[in-house]
Amino acid sequence: MDKGDGLDRGKKSKPSDQLKLTEAELKENITKVLNTHNPHAPQNIVRFNYKEGVYQRVSVDHTAILFEMESNIVYQDSEEGRRLILSKSTFLASLFFDLSQATPVEDGGEVEEAEEEDRPDSVASKADKKGVKLGNFFHFTDRATQTLNNPPRQINCQTAPPPRSIFSATANQWQIYDAYCEELQKQEKQKATLLKKETDKSKKGVLVTETQSTDLTEVAKETKILERMVHQNTFDEIAQDFKYFEDPSDKFRGQEGTLLPLWTFQHEETRGLSVTALCWNSKYQDLFAVGMGSYDFCKQGRGMIVFYSLKNSSFPEYVFPTTSGVQCLDIHPQHFYLTVVGFYDGCVAVYNLKKKSLEPVCKGTPKTSLLTNPVWQVRWQNDDIDNNHNFFSVSADSRVVSWTLIKHELISTETIRLSVNGGLSNVPDDEQLVNISGGTSLDFHKQTDHLFLVGTEQGKIHKCSIHYSSKFLKTYNAHNSAVYTVKWNHFHPRVFISCSADWTVKIWDDTIKVPVFTFDLMSAIGDVAWAPYSSTIFAAVTIDGIVRVFDLSINKYEAICQQLVVAKKKTKLTHIEFNPVHPVIIVGDDQGLVSSFKLSPNLRKTPKVRSQNSKDLSIRKNPSLK
Amino acid sequence: MAGTGEAKKEEADYKRLNSFPLIRHTDMPEEMRVETMELCVTACERFATNNESAAKMIKESMDKKFGSSWHVVIGEGFGFEVTHEVKNLLYMFFGGSLAVCVWKCS
Numbered sequence: 214m215d216k217g218d219g220l221d222r223g224k225k226s227k228p229s230d231q232l233k234l235t236e237a238e239l240k241e242n243i244t245k246v247l248n249t250h251n252p253h254a255p256q257n258i259v260r261f262n263y264k265e266g267v268y269q270r271v272s273v274d275h276t277a278i279l280f281e282m283e284s285n286i287v288y289q290d291s292e293e294g295r296r297l298i299l300s301k302s303t304f305l306a307s308l309f310f311d312l313s314q315a316t317p318v319e320d321g322g323e324v325e326e327a328e329e330e331d332r333p334d335s336v337a338s339k340a341d342k343k344g345v346k347l348g349n350f351f352h353f354t355d356r357a358t359q360t361l362n363n364p365p366r367q368i369n370c371q372t373a374p375p376p377r378s379i380f381s382a383t384a385n386q387w388q389i390y391d392a393y394c395e396e397l398q399k400q401e402k403q404k405a406t407l408l409k410k411e412t413d414k415s416k417k418g419v420l421v422t423e424t425q426s427t428d429l430t431e432v433a434k435e436t437k438i439l440e441r442m443v444h445q446n447t448f449d450e451i452a453q454d455f456k457y458f459e460d461p462s463d464k465f466r467g468q469e470g471t472l473l474p475l476w477t478f479q480h481e482e483t484r485g486l487s488v489t490a491l492c493w494n495s496k497y498q499d500l501f502a503v504g505m506g507s508y509d510f511c512k513q514g515r516g517m518i519v520f521y522s523l524k525n526s527s528f529p530e531y532v533f534p535t536t537s538g539v540q541c542l543d544i545h546p547q548h549f550y551l552t553v554v555g556f557y558d559g560c561v562a563v564y565n566l567k568k569k570s571l572e573p574v575c576k577g578t579p580k581t582s583l584l585t586n587p588v589w590q591v592r593w594q595n596d597d598i599d600n601n602h603n604f605f606s607v608s609a610d611s612r613v614v615s616w617t618l619i620k621h622e623l624i625s626t627e628t629i630r631l632s633v634n635g636g637l638s639n640v641p642d643d644e645q646l647v648n649i650s651g652g653t654s655l656d657f658h659k660q661t662d663h664l665f666l667v668g669t670e671q672g673k674i675h676k677c678s679i680h681y682s683s684k685f686l687k688t689y690n691a692h693n694s695a696v697y698t699v700k701w702n703h704f705h706p707r708v709f710i711s712c713s714a715d716w717t718v719k720i721w722d723d724t725i726k727v728p729v730f731t732f733d734l735m736s737a738i739g740d741v742a743w744a745p746y747s748s749t750i751f752a753a754v755t756i757d758g759i760v761r762v763f764d765l766s767i768n769k770y771e772a773i774c775q776q777l778v779v780a781k782k783k784t785k786l787t788h789i790e791f792n793p794v795h796p797v798i799i800v801g802d803d804q805g806l807v808s809s810f811k812l813s814p815n816l817r818k819t820p821k822v823r824s825q826n827s828k829d830l831s832i833r834k835n836p837s838l839k
Numbered sequence: 840m841a842g843t844g845e846a847k848k849e850e851a852d853y854k855r856l857n858s859f860p861l862i863r864h865t866d867m868p869e870e871m872r873v874e875t876m877e878l879c880v881t882a883c884e885r886f887a888t889n890n891e892s893a894a895k896m897i898k899e900s901m902d903k904k905f906g907s908s909w910h911v912v913i914g915e916g917f918g919f920e921v922t923h924e925v926k927n928l929l930y931m932f933f934g935g936s937l938a939v940c941v942w943k944c945s
């Protein structure tokens with residue numbers, strides 16, 4: 214039984230036709246013999262032999278060849294084998310002797326003459342040790358070839374030696390002493406004054422202090438110019454558009470115009486702050502100031518004043534961080550380096566751009582500052598008699614205050630107190646509280662210095678004069694809610710514009726109590742501004758991100774340009790200003806981004822100059838007057 | 840006698856105060872210069888009495904670090920004129936009275 218079968222083991226099954234033997238017969242030993250006798254070979258084949266004429270038995274071969282292969286192997290002990298071993302091994306033996314015993318090669322010749330019995334044995338044994346392969350002469354030959362060897366070549370090279378120079382000096386005690394004294398003196402000097410770095414190498418060897426600084430302040434001016442050049446190259450198309458592009462499609466567009474987007478100005482540190490004020494510089498017309506703060510009552514934090522130039526939109530020219538949010542700012546028309554800023558916490562400050570520090574020149578705080586009353590508007594005035602700078606501010610505590618800058622100090626004098634009834638400043642404070650209303654905007658008349666307009670939270674606009682501190686000259690019931698901006702027209706002496714939280718923009722003639730024009734803009738308004746080149750063009754921005762430009766000489770009822778200027782829909786536009794010289798406007802939004810746009814030619818039409826200019830304009834504006 | 844005593848004290852003071860390494864002339868690059876200077880200071884402090892050993896230490900370290908054939912002279916009073924490979928010379932004072940000159944020239 215095979216063990217690895219997988220068949221049932223231990224169970225012996227008998228086939229039915231098996232021989233049945235007795236026990237004795239089973240135990241019998243039967244011998245079997247194997248021989249080479251081929252049982253299948255026939256034994257009785259006869260053939261007729263013609264030579265002898267008889268039948269003769271033919272014997273059949275009993276060997277069967279199972280496998281036959283021709284090979285080159287020679288049996289070791291046969292004649293041929295021995296001969297081969299001899300001839301091969303003598304050669305190898307000679308080699309073997311040379312290597313091991315440094316005997317001369319003549320041994321090889323002697324070996325052949327030596328006794329053959331010994332030799333083959335010893336040689337064969339050695340050959341066996343070496344494992345020599347015997348090859349049949351007829352099938353094997355040795356053959357050798359020599360590959361091509363590249364001819365050797367010589368290459369020489371001489372490197373240039375490192376440059377050398379000569380140096381000489383003397384080392385004496387007095388020289389050493391002098392050197393140390395000098396060094397000490399120098400160190401003292403350095404401690405006393407600011408670090409002065411001198412590098413003066415001469416052959417004698419003057420002191421070398423550590424002067425390897427990569428300070429850019431010495432080339433600050435040049436780097437600035439370089440930066441502007443790089444900026445111009447990067448934004449080349451915008452610069453070209455700014456200067457030369459006039460939208461040709463305006464001819465086909467009828468009266469409407471468009472705004473061409475130019476640079477956008479953004480600074481990383483102003484993230485989270487909204488633009489609360491914009492002002493162009495009168496002397497450097499590419500420089501403008503942006504005040505950053507927050508209009509959100511709950512989220513009041515820090516603020517910033519950032520000055521940008523149109524020549525470099527990627528980084529501001531000046532940055533002044535402030536502790537409180539900036540609400541308004543104004544640049545002095547004559548002294549262009551002075552900027553006055555009003556803050557959310559009621560303070561005002563004057564910054565001087567000529568000075569390198571980040572702190573204001575002077576700061577003024579309101580006298581009664583229990584609550585934070587943001588300063589909504591500041592405006593410079595002409596220097597007073599003593600040549601001191603002064604400015605006016607209006608704040609939510611319903612005061613119009615005049616500040617004078619005397620020798621780095623701000624002195625405030627209250628000009629007028631806003632109240633519902635009309636300027637009764639004699640009444641004591643606690644009774645007055647009921648009637649006061651905070652002021653939200655302020656603008657001085659362009660020609661007559663002492664006249665100014667104040668807009669209030671209640672929606673009234675008061676025309677006042679600096680000389681009369683107790684009474685308003687005139688009051689207009691302008692709007693139903695807070696007046697955000699009032700602005701006098703640049704050309705017409707009697708016209709001003711106001712915008713308010715009740716979504717309307719109104720244009721007034723200051724002799725008439727009702728507005729001359731009213732525009733309902735369907736959306737909360739951020740700011741309005743008159744164009745400096747035309748008396749009939751103004752622009753308004755709204756929180757839905759649309760800038761509207763109106764030209765009253767062309768279309769009295771609708772805007773001649775309405776354009777969405779922001780990328781994200783949720784951005785609210787907060788301020789707009791026209792550049793005094795170039796046809797460019799800047800628009801600020803509540804993400805801290807200021808965008809600049811170029812006005813297309815249709816928006817820049819100046820009204821035709823007639824002989825009686827102002828009269829005609831007023832007639833055109835007020836058909837009802839006639 | 841008091842005068843000389845004082846003078847000696849002054850000298851000791853001076854040596855103490857002014858023992859900072861003072862580079863008199865060098866044209867080495869910044870890193871190399873700093874390393875070499877520190878090596879010289881270490882060597883001079885270690886072998887304060889034996890200039891030869893200090894010089895030997897400096898020379899061997901410089902050879903290993905910056906390539907072969909450096910020459911070092913340490914002393915208190917000597918004059919010299921040497922040809923050196925450009926950007927491989929350091930001449931400094933140390934310890935108020937020692938002068939060390941290190942240069943490379945193969």
